[in-house]
Amino acid sequence: STSKCPIAVAHNGNLTNAQGLKLLLQNRGAIFHSTTDTEVILHLIAHQPHKQPLDALLDSLVRLRGAYSLAMILGNRLVAARDPWGFRPLVLGRRENIHYISSETCALNLVGASVVREIEPGEVIIIGDDGVHSIRLPVEPKRRFGCAFEFVYFARPDSVISGRSVYAVRKELGRKLAKRAPCREASLVTGMPDSGTIASLGYAEESGVPYEQSVVRNRYVGRTFIEPTSRVRHLGVRIKLNPITEVLQGKNVVVVDDSIVRGTTCERMISMIKSCGANQVHVRISSPPVRFPCYYGIDTPTRVELAAARMNLQQLEQEVGADSLAYITEEDLLEAIGLPAQSVCTACFSGDYMEGGEEYEPQL
Template structure:
C-alpha cells in the first residue's frame, strides 16, 4: 500500500501561503513525490510546485514570493498518471474565459478514461495524464454561464473519489464526492476558514476543527460569506468512507470521519486480541502503523508491549535496491530487531496489512534470527483481496496474496507459527457506525461504484 494525496486550503489570511506550507508539512505522510501551493491576491493566481518533499520544494524566499490572502496546497503520490511528469504536479493552474482557476485533488475517478476520451474527441488538449485534469476540462468546457453552475455541471459527470479544493481569483471552494471516500475537514484560524485532508494539519497551525465537509457537499466561500450546496446528480449515493484511512493512511493524531484515528486503531487491536488470542510473552508492532493497534492488543490480552522492531525514519523511496544476494537488506535498512527483547520469547507481531507477503516473511525471519522462540503474526485489518480504484495505489488482484491463498497458506508462506486477521465485522464494530458508512471493497470486492472494464485493464498494464 502507498500513500496518495493530501490537500490544504485557507481563505482570507495575510499569511495564506505560509499556513498552507505548514499544513502540507503536517500532511506529508499522504504524499511524498511532489508538493505545490497556489495563492491569489484577488486579481491573479501565482503558484509554485515541484518534485520532492515540502521542505525541499519551498524555502523562505519562495514562500515570500507567494503573496495573497487565499491559498490551496497539494502533496502528491501518484495513483493516476505518471509520477515523473511535471504536468502532473498539483495544484493544476489554468487561465480560461472566466479568469484563472487552481485545483487540488485527492482521490481517483473511475470514469476518467471515458471522460478524457470524449473530451479529446471534442478537441480538448491535455498537458498531463492525471484524472484531475479531466475535472479542469469539464469546468472549462461547460456551457453554463456562472462558475458555480459550471462546477456543478462538471461534478455531475464524475464517478469515484474526489476531495477537491478549487480556487479562483475571488473564491475558495471545498468539495467532497457524494460517496465520501476521502476525508476533508473544515476548521477556523482566527476567523479564517481552513480545509485539510486531516485535522493534524489544523493542530500544527493552531486552527480549530469545526466539522467534516459532508459527502456530496460543496462549500463555497466568496466575499467573506460561506454557503453550502449539494451535488444534485448523486443525492441517492451511498456513503462509502474508506475504512483503510483508519487502518493505515491517516496519522493517528488526526480525526477523520468524525472519529479519532488513534482510538479506532486501538479498538482494532483490542478486537483482534479477542478474535485471535495466543499464549505469548511479548507484543511488538511493525512500526509505524502497527504501534497503536499493538497497544490495544496488549491491553486487551495482558501481554506486555515492547518496541521490538526499530524503524529507521531516514529511509526514503529512493533507496537503491540491493543485488539479489543481498535482497533482505531492503527490509533491514528500514527495520532492525532488538534481540534483548526477543531472545527466547514467544512473540506476537502486529501489522496493519499483508499485501504480497514478501515483506512479512522477511520480518518473521528477522525476528527469528534475533532469537525469538515463536512468532505469531496478527493483522489489524481483514485479508486484502481486491484492488482499490478510489485513490489507493494497490497491486492488481493477482498480486494480492490473500486473493489466491487461504490464511493457513499465507501463514506457511510467511513462515509464522500462527496468523490471524481482524474480521470485517470486528473492524466495522471497532470503527463505529455501520456497514453502510464505509467502503470495504479491498476486503470483500463490493465496490460502491461500478468499475469500468477499461479501468481494470489499465490497472493491470500499470
C-alpha cells in the first residue's frame, strides 16, 4: 500500500523498458523485492507521493513501453488499463451491478457475467461508487500490436478477441494448412492436444482425411516449454502425452500442432507415435516458424534455443524425425485472424518488433 491507499495489481504482459525504469528508481532510493516488472509500476506510483493515487498511476502508465493489461484495486476503485499497442486482450464484464475485468471473455462466462466490451488499447477504465469512467492515455503509437499467438495458442478457444472467435480462427488455420501443405499419403489426421486439436479438425475437414484423437493429454501437467530445465521438460512431455496404439498402428499420420518452440515436444511426440506402430508421421504446424523471442509477456526461450531459428526446414524435419514437416505462412495466419495486418503483432515469426524494440527507454 502507498501512504494514501492500499493497492492490488494483476498484470498480464511484459514491459520492454522495465530495466531502465528500475535503475532509475533504484537511483532514487527504491528497493525492489522481486524481479517482476509489475513492481516497477508500483514504485513509479509510490515515487509521486504529492499526487492522488489515480493521477500517479496515469502518469506512471505514460512512461511504460511494452505490454500491460492491468486490473488494479486502487483504494475503493477498480481500475483496468491496457497498453496503447494492445498486445494482450482485456475485457470489461458485468453481472447485475458487479463489474469484472478479465483477460479473456471465457472467464466472464464462468461467473455468469456478460461481456460489456473490450477495453481499447491505451484506455484506462475506472470503476467506483460514481460509476464507470474511461480515460485515454496520451500515447499515440504508430500501429497496434495485438498478439497473433493468442489466437494460435495462448487464449482459450471459448474466448472472443477483437470480435473474432478463437475457435473459429484456429479451425481456419487448420483449413489453410491443409491447402498449403496437403499430405497425399495420409490415412488419418490427429491434433496435438490441446492447442493443435481445433486446427487438426480444420485440416481434416478441408482435406477430407478422417480425424482421430490418437494422443491423450494428461490435463494435470502444465505447459512444457516454460518448464525450467531440459530434464524436467523431457519428463514433462512423457507425463503429458500418451498415444493410443490401436488408433495409430499401421497408419500414415498427419499430426497438427500449434507451434514448434524448442522442438523437444515435437521430437518426443513423433517417436512416441512411431513406437505405437505408425508407418509415417507428417507434422503440420498451424503457425509460421517461431524464430524470434517474445518481449511482450510470453516466456519463450532465447533465439539460440528456438529450433526454427537454429535450423532450416529440412534440418528441423530431420531433427524431430518427421517424414515431412510444413508450416503455414504469415500471410495465412493474418488472413485467418481476419484483422488488419497493421494491428497484429507477429514479431516472434518476423522479428518485426515495436518501434525501438526491447531497447526502448523513455526519458523521465
